[in-house]
Amino acid sequence: MNLPYQENLPVNLLAACFNNTSATYKFYWFLSILERVELGETSIDKNHLFAEMISHSWYTVNYFHVSFGKQDKLQQAIEKIKNEEDLTIDADSGSIIKRLSNTKNRSTIKELRYFNSEVPHRFLSPWFKADNANLSLQYSQAYTNNCLYALFKNHIEINPVWVDYLKTNARMLKDFCYWNLAIYLQTKNPSVPDIPNKLIKSPIRKNLNEQRKFWNIVISEMDGVDCIYTNKRLVVGQYAVEHFIPYAFVSHDLIWNLIPADPSFNSSKSDKLPVLDKYFEPFYLLQQNAVEIIQLKAPKNKFLQDYLTIFPSLEKEHLNYQKFREQFQPMVTIASNNGFEFLKSY
Structure with a gap:
């Protein structure tokens, strides 16, 4: 599956973000960015994105019990947050995001902030060497190599040259992300059936x-x-x-x-x-x-x-x-x- 081409945009680098993944973070990070951009946001609070990462993966972990791998902190965070925030396994996405974006619970805040050191700068690795978080801030704020967004302490800012592309192709970009996520999770759950249909909460179950x-x-x-x-x-x-x-x-x-x-x-x-x-x-x-x-x-x-x-x-x-x-x-x-x-x- 290929991403839609657009002249003068390094779409190949965006696709490369999902190469050699060792956890689910990048998939859910990008899905969360797309959700916010579709709502018209270009300056996006990191905590809101971390809350969205939890909400997007909530049903897959809690209802379908799909394993993200022993080292995946997102799955571990969900299990802790569910208890700390007294959220049900079938809580809707909006309720989860609202609760986590406004939480005062120190344990929950700690779980969410963990991803700040793992995801925002590492996602930009295809555009420049992003191992160093401080250098990544400098490179990203200069939109080096037309990277997707600029990093700041508490938020990101979508590169203006990417905004129309993300909005126009949001559906295809989500499909691309879910397709890669399904392939990744199938390797972690080789004997579990129907992984693709366990990534999104179905609004209505078929009657029998x-x-x-x-x-x-x-x-x-x-x-x-x-x-x-x-x-x-x-x-x-x-x-x-x-x-x-x-x-x-x-x-x-x-x-x-x-x-x-x-x-x-x-x-x-x-x-x-x-x-x-x-x-x-x-x-x-x-x-x-x-x-x-x-x-x-x-x-x-x-x-x-x-x-x-x-x-x-x-x-x-x-x-x-x-x-x-x-x-x-x-x-x-x-x-x-x-x-x-x-x-x-x-």
């Missing part, structure tokens, strides 16, 4: 009405089923469609990971992982019955195709207990290693 129709057929044919968690009898119209492995990890609604569940339990389960030794057998039996019933009653049902994403066919020898469990065990292990908690005995 179509999947519910699938399970309505199964439940009707079986004259009701028992919730695998609470043993409550479930009938059509009185159950929730539940992700066995949390959506926050798998990031999809494929039918082989969905089952009917007690609605009150489903809301309390949240993004907890199931203990396979306790819950996998009843989960498997329910799925096995579902495949057999749908193949008989609605053989053209599109959701049967979902099973073919993990199995070569719908024959019994491929859908046996051991083969099915072998698909789930690695996911549970990886999710647990990334910070997802296990469901406690119900």
